[in-house]
Amino acid sequence: MRFSGSDLRLLQVFEAVARHGAFSAAEAELNISASTISNHMTALEERLGVKLCQRGRTGFRLTEKGQLVLDSARRLFKAIGDFDAEIGALRGTLTGELRIGLVDSMVTDPNSRISEAIAAFGKREGSVSLTLMQDRPQELQQKVYDGVYHCGIGSFPHLISGLEAIPLYDEQHYLYAASSHPLVEDSNPITTEQLRKHRFIRRGYWRAADERRLLLGPVEATVHQIEPQLMLIRSGHYLGFLPEHLAQRWVEAGELIAILPEEITYTCTFSLILRKGYRRTETLRTFIRDFTGAHDLAA
Incomplete structure (x- = not known):
């Protein structure tokens, strides 16, 4: 198949549905009806020639091939975001998307300097779409490894293979x-x-x-x-x-x-976690410097 912009939109719908685990749960994020989502999913399956998921009264479940397509789609989205960020860096501005995963109940911690780091990062020239998401520790680690999040912040006593941690406090x-x-x-x-x-x-x-x-x-x-x-x-x-x-x-x-x-x-x-060996965009490198600086650490 020859990839087009409409295919990218279909993949974005598929990723949102898979992340939420249901058509109805993805409606609010995508701002389209469940019936439209169903039509998009059918169109994507026809384009790819594979069954992506089982859906019906028993609920939503990815097929084995659907999981492979999902993993590939997420790598594609990350590559597109990284490309956008690198082109912005060539122009001397920060662009692209920065997705950060957090554990819960950090807002009352006086040792946490997330807000200070974001304040410093926000003063830099550019236009970065910032997303903060809250997850359980294990899921957060996996999403950093999979590239869903660029980095994660929390307590991880049992770090999964393929990640590195920068201790904070x-x-x-x-x-x-x-x-x-x-x-x-x-x-x-x-x-x-x-x-x-x-x-x-x-x-x-x-x-x-x-x-x-x-x-x-x-x-x-x-x-x-x-x-x-x-x-x-x-x-x-x-x-x-x-x-x-x-x-x-x-x-x-x-x-x-x-x-x-x-x-x-x-x-x-508490640590900042990142995937080992993954090429970091200038946007991510800059955020890491601002974040570690806010915690009085060397980047």
Whole structure:
């Protein structure tokens, strides 16, 4: 097939549908109806001569060939964006797109300098389309590796192969309970033995060693992000770990209590992650310099 501009649009629709996992979920982003999306998908399948997905009452699922087309399309989009950025660099301006993935609950962290980095980057000459997206740590890493994100920011204790990390700062976590939790309302001193009688929240991305070390009671809830964990803890029915900076507001209000903070705590390192060996555009290189500079690090 001879590639055309209309084919690029069809691939963009396909990528959005695959990312959202459904036609209806992609409507708002694409600003077209589900029926139009379906027509575009059919047209793309006819152009390529392959079945891209299974769709119907059982839901949406990519075929094996559909996954290969999706991976190729994402590489194509990245190459187009990189080309745009490099041409802009030749003219002495920053152009193209910059996609950054973040973990949740960073906005209250005083050590995070994302806003300062973006402020410095925004003063530079050019016109860069900036996208910030929030993801679970594992998905964020994979999307950086796949080129969906140019870089990622978060805590990644188990970095996947093919990525490199630039350490930024440490974040302290403590075990918290709501003031209405039975453990807090009990007038007796809290001991680690007492914790074994109360429900804990686990993080879905923890490994077995993390769980053995941090989960001191029965696990009866699972989360993959920090804010849902805060909601469960505030219910008064669960114990769980939170970053100190996030919990501070509710601690000061008397709604949350740190449990045995001298004994039960852990530290995680936040990093900027990038794909190894991938050619970086001038736009990305400039953002890395501004970002590391905001954190007082050498780029």
